[in-house]
Amino acid sequence: MIYLTAPLALEVADQQALQAIQQQVNNEIDYSTRVSQANQRWKTKPVALFQRVRTALESTCPGARRCGYCEDSLADEIEHIRPKSWFPELSFDPNNYLFACGPCNGPKNNSYAVVDATGVLTEAIRSIHQAVEPPPAGKEALLHPRHDNAIDYFFLDLENTFQFKPHLTLDTQQKVRAEYTLKVLRINKDPLCVARKEAFYDFVSRMKSYYLAMKSDESLNNLTRYRSELLQKQHISVWREMQRQSISLPFLRELFALVPTAISW
Numbered sequence: 001m002i003y004l005t006a007p008l009a010l011e012v013a014d015q016q017a018l019q020a021i022q023q024q025v026n027n028e029i030d031y032s033t034r035v036s037q038a039n040q041r042w043k044t045k046p047v048a049l050f051q052r053v054r055t056a057l058e059s060t061c062p063g064a065r066r067c068g069y070c071e072d073s074l075a076d077e078i079e080h081i082r083p084k085s086w087f088p089e090l091s092f093d094p095n096n097y098l099f100a101c102g103p104c105n106g107p108k109n110n111s112y113a114v115v116d117a118t119g120v121l122t123e124a125i126r127s128i129h130q131a132v133e134p135p136p137a138g139k140e141a142l143l144h145p146r147h148d149n150a151i152d153y154f155f156l157d158l159e160n161t162f163q164f165k166p167h168l169t170l171d172t173q174q175k176v177r178a179e180y181t182l183k184v185l186r187i188n189k190d191p192l193c194v195a196r197k198e199a200f201y202d203f204v205s206r207m208k209s210y211y212l213a214m215k216s217d218e219s220l221n222n223l224t225r226y227r228s229e230l231l232q233k234q235h236i237s238v239w240r241e242m243q244r245q246s247i248s249l250p251f252l253r254e255l256f257a258l259v260p261t262a263i264s265w
């Protein structure tokens, strides 16, 4: 999962256009009507405006427009990080958007849960026979790509499985959030672990090529380009883990000793 640190880069006019639609949703007096209005206005959202939103979201993606959750598949769906069916007041907030792939966005769908300090998870459930009520209050269970840096919750097993696993140092609430995120986003499904392993070997290979280029006194321009190409690859979380674990894993320590500056790329 990528970590989004900057607001979505939209022109002021586009931000205002989104705010205007959002205000129309928010003007509805009761929550239930706001939910139905958010869904209705989402279905009829302005095409040109949302083409520009998609372009802005694309610039936040790892690799060649890869999904912000799995970092692997083509991102082609505007995902509401907090589902609009639970948070209509965020349905046109660009900071609630993430560019995601269908296989991530589909299963996540309207999933929302909160977790208390003792680790008790409460899922938001809405039956068609019940009144439309807001979700339970409390700390959201799913890690939020704008508020939570996944690297603080997971470590990647670079030696064997290439699965993300919760840090052993997490407190109870953090651990439940990490496990819930792994489950809802299916972060450790087989093809993703294989893809991470391939990305790992690609990063290793690029590091070795960079080292050889340094030794051959290639131009600074070339070196800058090699570094930039590495950082634009998908599965950038694998690279971040390689940097972090270069202290503890001997084979990574040796690799980063070849190009010491790469520890802070």
Ligand SMILES: [Zn+2]
Pocket (backbone or CB within 6 Å): 067, 068, 069, 070, 071, 072, 073, 100, 101, 102, 103, 104, 105
């Ligand atoms: Zn995905």
